[in-house]
Amino acid sequence: MAGMTVIALLAGCGPLDAGGVDAGGDRGSGSGSGGGDGGGKGTGVSPLDNPKGTERGLGAVRSDKDRAAAVKLIGKVATKGRGAKTGYDRDEFGYAWADNTDDVPMARNGCDTRNDVLARDGEDLKYRSGSKCVLVSMTLHDPYTGKTIEWSKSDAAEVQIDHVMPLSYDWQMGASRWTKSERMRIANDPLNLLPVDGSANSSKGDSGPATWLPPARGIRCAYAVRFAQVALKYDLPVTAPDKEAMLAQCA
Secondary structure: OOHHHHHOOOOOOEEEEEOOOEEEOOEEOOOOOOOOOOOOOEEEEHHHOOOOOOOOOOOOOEEEEEHHHHHHHOOOOOOOOOOOOOOOOHHHHHOOOOOOOOOOOOOOOOOOHHHHHHHHHHHOOOOOEEEEEEEEEEEEOOOOOOOOOEHHHHHHEEEEEOOOOOOOHHHOHHHHHHHHHHHHHHHHHHHEEEEEEEHHHHHHHOOOOOOOOOOHHHHHHHHHHHHHHHHHHHHOEEHHHHHHHHHHOOO
16 A cells, blocks of 8 residues: 555646646746755755744755654644535635735735745845845745756746645635635745745646655655644645655655
8 A cells, every 4th residue: 555655646746727827826837847856955944843934945854753753743634535626716815925914924024925935935035126025036945856946037937836735725625614814824824835946836736745746755754744734723634645645755
């Protein structure tokens, strides 16, 4: 059974809608992605040391002690079958990158959520003249592929903001019953947001961890932890195959 799970983890794909936006609500275009065993060097802080998502990026979970802690955390996540997608629309989670979201870090600071998380994870930040918010270039160490991306706003889709727990997935697992303000929180919470290689984000779509994991194998346990952190914060279950896949990455 474990061998079959690992094979499934490597397949991963996600549909795009006609507008070029993935089913989780993130943009779906960009440059090619890399692979390999990277994902730790320079990509950020381990999610176990970053429970609010306010520190940079997504660092690898490396030690046996931390991997045991990761398994324990993932074990707390509830499971249920994935519900219907009926009624899902990105607008149900508010307009994209709203700064007026309540009760999430970085909100109401005068900068939109996208620029907030780009600034959180990027290096060598350069802003539009006269702006304290709008980034025009930066260097990103992408956790999903292990690549270093020299990003500029002229090719904005090369870096996209991934909802780690996709918005469509959230909808199907219970967010359809939430208030609009509650859905805005999960859509703009930095805990659920990572700037990543655009094509890697496109390949993910609204997949859970059983059908998509980051190409960089060294970051997969950290990705599973972050997925679990979002699920636990918002009291959302995951599917049983997704939980099995998450546990397998940190075992």
